[in-house]
Amino acid sequence: MLREIAWQFLLPPNGLVTVAALAAAWVAFGGRRPRGAAAVALVSLITLALLLTPPVTGRLVDLLEERAGLPLDVARLQGMLADGSGAPEAIVVLGGGIREDAREPDGRFSPMPRTLERLHHAARLARASSLPVLVSGGRPVGMSISEAEVMATVLAGDLGVVARWREDRSPNTDANARRSAELLNAEGISRIVLVTHAYHMWRARAVFEANGLSVVAAPTAYLTGRGASSGWLRTGVFDERAWLACHEFIGWVWYRLTGSI
Numbered sequence: 001m002l003r004e005i006a007w008q009f010l011l012p013p014n015g016l017v018t019v020a021a022l023a024a025a026w027v028a029f030g031g032r033r034p035r036g037a038a039a040v041a042l043v044s045l046i047t048l049a050l051l052l053t054p055p056v057t058g059r060l061v062d063l064l065e066e067r068a069g070l071p072l073d074v075a076r077l078q079g080m081l082a083d084g085s086g087a088p089e090a091i092v093v094l095g096g097g098i099r100e101d102a103r104e105p106d107g108r109f110s111p112m113p114r115t116l117e118r119l120h121h122a123a124r125l126a127r128a129s130s131l132p133v134l135v136s137g138g139r140p141v142g143m144s145i146s147e148a149e150v151m152a153t154v155l156a157g158d159l160g161v162v163a164r165w166r167e168d169r170s171p172n173t174d175a176n177a178r179r180s181a182e183l184l185n186a187e188g189i190s191r192i193v194l195v196t197h198a199y200h201m202w203r204a205r206a207v208f209e210a211n212g213l214s215v216v217a218a219p220t221a222y223l224t225g226r227g228a229s230s231g232w233l234r235t236g237v238f239d240e241r242a243w244l245a246c247h248e249f250i251g252w253v254w255y256r257l258t259g260s261i
Contacts, residue, residue, distance in 0.1 A: 020044040051242040058224045060245035061199050065222055068201035072193065072218035074128040080216070081129055086191065088131065088216050092180055093122035093195040094173070094204060095137025095147030109150045114197060119151060121220035122195040123159035131193065134165040134183060136176045173204050173251070174260045181211040190214055198222045199244055203252050206261040
């Protein structure tokens with residue numbers, strides 16, 4: 001719970017608005033070095049304004065997706081398996097959130113769109129390769145069920161793929177990697193196909209490799225690049241891509257500082 005609250009105040013737009021407000025209050029109430037506080041407020045507001053423009057947001061996401069590597073299609077995966085040497089032995093798909101709603105016709109819990117996009121790509125690869133699948137995702141705060149359980153249900157019921165393993169205790173990507181590695185190493189598996197969003201792959205691959213797994217990246221659902229232009233100005237809510245990009249860059253720095261990667 002504390003981690004989730006911290007993220008909400010650290011990431012934009014809340015983090016930048018909070019910093020600007022605190023700096024403005026410091027100036028208003030006669031704090032020391034008012035020019036420095038005013039500069040902090042101004043930089044925060046300018047940064048927020050830049051993050052509201054699709055070209056800036058798109059470039060931030062581009063920096064992440066360029067590090068994801070090439071997409072993994074069915075033909076390339078089948079070629080790797082036919083070659084045999086260094087071929088992956090399992091598919092790991094990471095959760096991207098679930099939602100709860102008693103009005104859902106097939107049950108209270110369902111995957112968020114990001115999770116569903118990852119599941120579709122993982123199922124496509126699994127059906128073409130017959131590789132076993134591990135779904136990874138713990139129980140979100142305030143919910144009584146894990147992401148892994150919901151993912152496994154959707155895979156089996158809607159996509160025709162039965163998950164062999166359910167890693168259902170991890171609250172974040174670092175724990176996804178550590179606990180998935182424990183399950184797979186117990187069965188002698190060290191080479192995997194990792195399925196997650198392209199913007200998330202850089203950090204996810206690094207932490208899985210830090211836990212001793214050889215990773216074939218299978219990024220999906222690219223948010224920017226060819227065919228994904230949307231003009232200069234954006235109306236409505238804060239661009240989610242900006243939040244996702246900042247989350248990944250801050251997460252990467254945090255993992256480096258804590259030794260996770």
